[in-house]
Amino acid sequence: MVSKSARAALALVVLGVLVLASACGGSGQKLYLYNWTYYIPDDVIEDFERSHGVDVIVDSYSSNEEMYNKLVAGGSGYDIVVPSGDYVSIMIAEGLLKELDLSRVPNLANVDPSAIARIGFDPDNRYSVPFMMGAAGVSVNSSKAEGYAHSWSIFGDERLRGRMTMLDDMREVLGAALKFLGYSVNDVDPAHLEQARQVVESWKPNLVKFDAEAFAKSFASGEFWVVQGYAENVFLEYDEERRGEIDFFFPQEGMPMYLDSFCILSGAQNVDTAYQFIDYMLSPEIAARVSDYLMLPSPNVPARELMTVTPNYSFDDLAAGEFKEDLGLEGLKLYNKVWRQIRVGN
Amino acid sequence: MKQGPGGLYAAPSILWLSVFFVAPLLIIVAYSFLTQGQRGGVEWKPTLDAYKAIANPTFLTVTVNTIVVALGATLVTILIALPCGYHMARSKRQNLLLLLVIIPFWTNFLIRIYAWIAILGNEGFLNDLLRFLGLTDEPLRFLYNRWAVGLVLVYTYLPYAILPLFSTIDKFDFSLLEAARDLGATKLKAITRVLLPNIRGGVFTAFLFTFIPIFGAYAVPLLVGGTESYMLGNLIADELTKSRNWPLAAAISLVITLVTTVGVMLLLRAGGTATLGSGGAGTKEPEEGAALPAQSVASAEGEPA
Numbered sequence: 001m002v003s004k005s006a007r008a009a010l011a012l013v014v015l016g017v018l019v020l021a022s023a024c025g026g027s028g029q030k031l032y033l034y035n036w037t038y039y040i041p042d043d044v045i046e047d048f049e050r051s052h053g054v055d056v057i058v059d060s061y062s063s064n065e066e067m068y069n070k071l072v073a074g075g076s077g078y079d080i081v082v083p084s085g086d087y088v089s090i091m092i093a094e095g096l097l098k099e100l101d102l103s104r105v106p107n108l109a110n111v112d113p114s115a116i117a118r119i120g121f122d123p124d125n126r127y128s129v130p131f132m133m134g135a136a137g138v139s140v141n142s143s144k145a146e147g148y149a150h151s152w153s154i155f156g157d158e159r160l161r162g163r164m165t166m167l168d169d170m171r172e173v174l175g176a177a178l179k180f181l182g183y184s185v186n187d188v189d190p191a192h193l194e195q196a197r198q199v200v201e202s203w204k205p206n207l208v209k210f211d212a213e214a215f216a217k218s219f220a221s222g223e224f225w226v227v228q229g230y231a232e233n234v235f236l237e238y239d240e241e242r243r244g245e246i247d248f249f250f251p252q253e254g255m256p257m258y259l260d261s262f263c264i265l266s267g268a269q270n271v272d273t274a275y276q277f278i279d280y281m282l283s284p285e286i287a288a289r290v291s292d293y294l295m296l297p298s299p300n301v302p303a304r305e306l307m308t309v310t311p312n313y314s315f316d317d318l319a320a321g322e323f324k325e326d327l328g329l330e331g332l333k334l335y336n337k338v339w340r341q342i343r344v345g346n
Numbered sequence: 347m348k349q350g351p352g353g354l355y356a357a358p359s360i361l362w363l364s365v366f367f368v369a370p371l372l373i374i375v376a377y378s379f380l381t382q383g384q385r386g387g388v389e390w391k392p393t394l395d396a397y398k399a400i401a402n403p404t405f406l407t408v409t410v411n412t413i414v415v416a417l418g419a420t421l422v423t424i425l426i427a428l429p430c431g432y433h434m435a436r437s438k439r440q441n442l443l444l445l446l447v448i449i450p451f452w453t454n455f456l457i458r459i460y461a462w463i464a465i466l467g468n469e470g471f472l473n474d475l476l477r478f479l480g481l482t483d484e485p486l487r488f489l490y491n492r493w494a495v496g497l498v499l500v501y502t503y504l505p506y507a508i509l510p511l512f513s514t515i516d517k518f519d520f521s522l523l524e525a526a527r528d529l530g531a532t533k534l535k536a537i538t539r540v541l542l543p544n545i546r547g548g549v550f551t552a553f554l555f556t557f558i559p560i561f562g563a564y565a566v567p568l569l570v571g572g573t574e575s576y577m578l579g580n581l582i583a584d585e586l587t588k589s590r591n592w593p594l595a596a597a598i599s600l601v602i603t604l605v606t607t608v609g610v611m612l613l614l615r616a617g618g619t620a621t622l623g624s625g626g627a628g629t630k631e632p633e634e635g636a637a638l639p640a641q642s643v644a645s646a647e648g649e650p651a
Contacts (some may be wrong), residue, residue, distance in 0.1 A: 065587035072387045090385045162487065168568075170588060208490045209572045214463065223468040223489075329384050336589045343576055344404045 031056045031273045034067060034078040036260070039132075040281070041293045048280050054273050071096060071265070079268040080277060084258045086171075086326040088128045089121040091263065097127040098264040104275040105129055107282035112315070115299045119259065120325050128261035129278050132290070133299050135257040135321045136172050137313070139234045140247040144225040152180040152251045154226055155203035163225040165218075166203070168210040170339035171324055172228065173200055175256035185256040185322045188331035197338045204342065231312035232294050250317055257321030259299075371603070378596035386590035396597035405581070405598070412561060412577045415492060419499040420557040423507045426500070427552060431511030435518070444512070447505050455502065459569050462498050463489060466570075490572035498566050503559060507552035514548025515541075550613055558606050578602060 033045075037060040045056050059078070061067040064087040071081070072094070083091060091097050102108060102125060111130050122128045138154060144163070148154045155164055155176075166173050175185035177196035187193070208224065219227045220237035227234065231248050238246060262278045264271060280286060287300035288307045297315035298304050304315070327335060378396050380388040399405075434443045450458065465471045468485040476482045488494060518541065526536040542549075564579035571577075578598060585595040 063587065065590075068386060069587065094385055204573060207573055209575075214460070214569055217460070218463070218467060221464075221467060221469045223470075326385075329382075332590065336591070339588075340404050343573075344407050345574075 029054050029270060029273050031080070031270050031277055032078045033058045033277070034071075034081045035060055036082055037062050039082065039260075039294070040290055044281075044286055044289055044293075047286075048277060052273070052276055052280070054276075056277070076265075076267050077269075078265055079270045079274045081263050081265060082131060082260050083128075083263060084260050084324070085119065085121040086324045088261055088263060089326045092122065092127050096266055098266045098268060098271070099126055100129065100264065101275075102129075105279045105282065107279045110282055110284060110287070110300045110302050112299045112301050115259065118323055120323060122261070128263050129282065130259055130261050130299055131281065132294070132296060133257065133259040133318065134230065134232075134296050135250060135255050135318060136167060136228055136230050137248055137250045137255065139219060139227050139229060139231070140249075141219065141222065141225045141245055142247045143245045144222070148226075150249045150252055152176050152253055154251075155206060155228075158206060160226055161206040162208055163223075164207050164227065165209055165211045165215045165224050166207055166228040167215075168212040170335050172256055173210065173342075174335060174338065175324065176228065176251070177203075179251070179254045179256070179322075182253070185254075186325045186327065186331075188327055188334060190334060193334060193338050197341060200342050210343070232296060235295060235312055248312060250313070250320055252320070254320040254322060256324045257318060259323055374596045374599055374603075378593055378600050380593050382591050382593050386592065388592050393593075396591075396593035399591075399594050400597055400601065408576055408578055408581050411574075412579075415495060415499070415567075415575075415577065416557055416560040416563075419496045419503070419560050420553060422496070423500045423503055423556045424511075424549065424552050427504060427507035427511050428549075430504075430508045431515045431548075434508070434512045435515040436520070440516075447508050447512075450505065456565065456569075458502070459498060459566060462494075462501070462570060466494060466497075489570055490575075492571070492575055494570040494572075495563075495567050495575045495577075498570050499560050499563060502566065503556040506555040506559070510551040510555060511545065511548045514545045514551075518544055553613065554610060557609075561606060562602060 031054050033056055035058060039060075045058065048054065049056050061070070064084050067081060067083065068087055068090065071078075071091075081091075088097070108125065108129055115130060115133060116125065119125070119130070138150075138152075140148065140154070145160055148157060148160075154160070155166065166176070171185070174193065174196050177199040178185055178187050178192065180199055181192065181195055183189075183192050183196070187196075211227075212229075215224060215227045215229055216233040216237040218224045219229075219234060220239070234246065234248065235243060262281065264274045264278075268274055281290070282300060284300060284302035284306055287298050287303035291298040291300075291303060291307055291311065292309040295309055295312050297311045297313065297318070298307065299315070377388055379392050379394070381391040381393045381395065383389050430447075434440055434447075437443055463470070466488040467473070468487060468489075470488075472488065473482070473485040476486065522540050522544075523536050526540045527533070531539060562579045563577055564583060567575045567577045567580055582595050582598050585591045585598065
């Protein structure tokens with residue numbers, strides 16, 4: 001008898017603990033977000049957690065390649081990712097993304113139609129919801145350099161030899177050369193790429209290096225005078241009082257441009273919460289806070305009115321840009337070959 | 347030699363190595379023979395494409411470049427580490443010196459690279475000093491070339507060379523040097539004929555501890571290198587990420603592994619029966635790793651204890 005009642009008591013305790021545990025764990029649902037580093041300010045995430053009773057677990061990546069390789073290699077458990085356009089199409093083709101029910105993202109209406117109209121990687125937003133867009137441009141330290149044109153030709157200027165860097169990124173560098181020649185940044189014509197290679201080879205003697213990691217620090221210290229890169233990287237390193245020195249521009253010939261979009265992974269476990277999060281991020285107040293934080297123009301039209309920070313460039317400056325699309329395997333191989341010739345020399 | 351339960355003691359390390367070393371290595375071998383996927387990853391169709399791609403002159407250039415940098419940096423590292431190890435072994439403040447060698451490890455590796463950028467940059471401390479002393483007007487470019495890569499690599503891996511050299515030299519019986527002098531050897535001869543042969547094991551260890559990681563260097567050439575400082579480590583990373591060519595990345599990694607393994611075996615053979623990290627000639631059993639060099643000299647063939 002004793003043992004029986006003891007067992008019953010034990011069972012009750014166990015049951016109680018289980019109920020408690022599930023109550024604690026389940027009071028908030030969870031959302032697994034795989035996002036760019038420093039892309040969404042922490043307080044925005046915290047506000048979402050509070051208002052929706054959700055526990056958001058954030059993991060971050062610093063390149064599309066890193067994110068994609070992790071997911072392809074079997075990394076799972078995430079609900080939302082934020083790939084750039086070319087990777088959206090790659091991930092659609094790989095079946096990694098879930099087809100969206102756009103009626104659950106009413107705030108998509110806030111996104112500038114002019115941006116959506118230029119999307120080639122997912123024309124009807126069947127898999128992706130545009131979040132932020134921008135482009136790498138050229139930053140010039142105007143206290144050191146003068147008499148240059150707002151053109152990619154600045155990298156051919158021998159007066160600036162040994163003071164310039166371009167990104168260690170074949171799409172950006174070859175894209176710059178292709179635009180300089182008047183072609184598309186997604187051009188896969190071998191003859192055009194050969195011309196682009198020659199252009200980059202003519203710039204290369206003037207470059208200190210191809211750098212996507214530390215160029216902004218050396219630009220801020222005055223070592224580099226002209227750098228190709230993202231405005232947010234460059235301005236972040238610069239002393240606020242001296243920011244007037246920076247002449248950031250998009251070359252008149254145009255430039256490769258990115259659009260990062262929210263996507264729900266096909267294996268997502270928390271789909272409802274994921275929709276809530278995406279719609280929340282597209283609400284004007286939140287979009288404005290993100291743009292303020294990044295000092296970037298917002299593709300979210302009503303958010304522009306709410307911004308309190310002047311962005312590093314305006315949305316209209318991006319008019320000359322062209323979204324990077326996936327090149328396909330053959331196109332990628334061609335770009336790799338050309339890029340290796342540039343990097344290694346044969 | 348008794349055959350006790352000794353084999354069992356090795357079970358944890360065997361398990362560890364099979365899960366975290368052998369299995370990944372087998373995956374790399376398998377991937378290197380598969381077809382590049384349309385969008386990264388691999389297709390399960392066997393092919394030799396990756397190995398055909400390696401035969402490309404580009405890889406030869408990068409490989410030669412990497413070997414030159416790695417060999418040069420390793421030799422300089424050992425040349426600096428030898429006197430350091432010698433001095434530490436003879437010093438009365440061994441613990442303090444040992445601590446000083448280890449202190450850099452307290453700071454993150456990347457932060458130390460950025461510190462070098464701050465020192466060597468055109469607007470860096472070194473150029474400021476040269477300008478202050480009136481030696482130069484225009485800043486000198488120290489960074490972003492092969493020399494900067496070599497310098498930072500030597501700096502990074504110096505402790506890895508000093509420590510094994512120190513531990514070997516520390517066990518050396520210095521009265522042997524005196525004996526050599528008494529028998530008429532010059533100072534230099536005493537070092538080359540008596541000291542160096544006896545610390546050969548330590549030199550090999552130092553060589554391997556520096557050469558192998560430098561051969562696979564990635565961050566240093568990326569951060570302080572220039573347009574021409576492109577090493578195999580960078581090539582592998584780019585093939586895996588930007589080029590989305592996993593089989594090629596696997597094949598290059600495998601070639602590196604093979605080259606290093608063959609290199610190590612050749613070195614070991616050249617080192618005679620020397621056991622890594624041991625006193626040198628004559629010590630045969632791993633248990634004797636700590637054998638006194640003096641002992642192996644005294645009994646040239648090495649005596650089982």
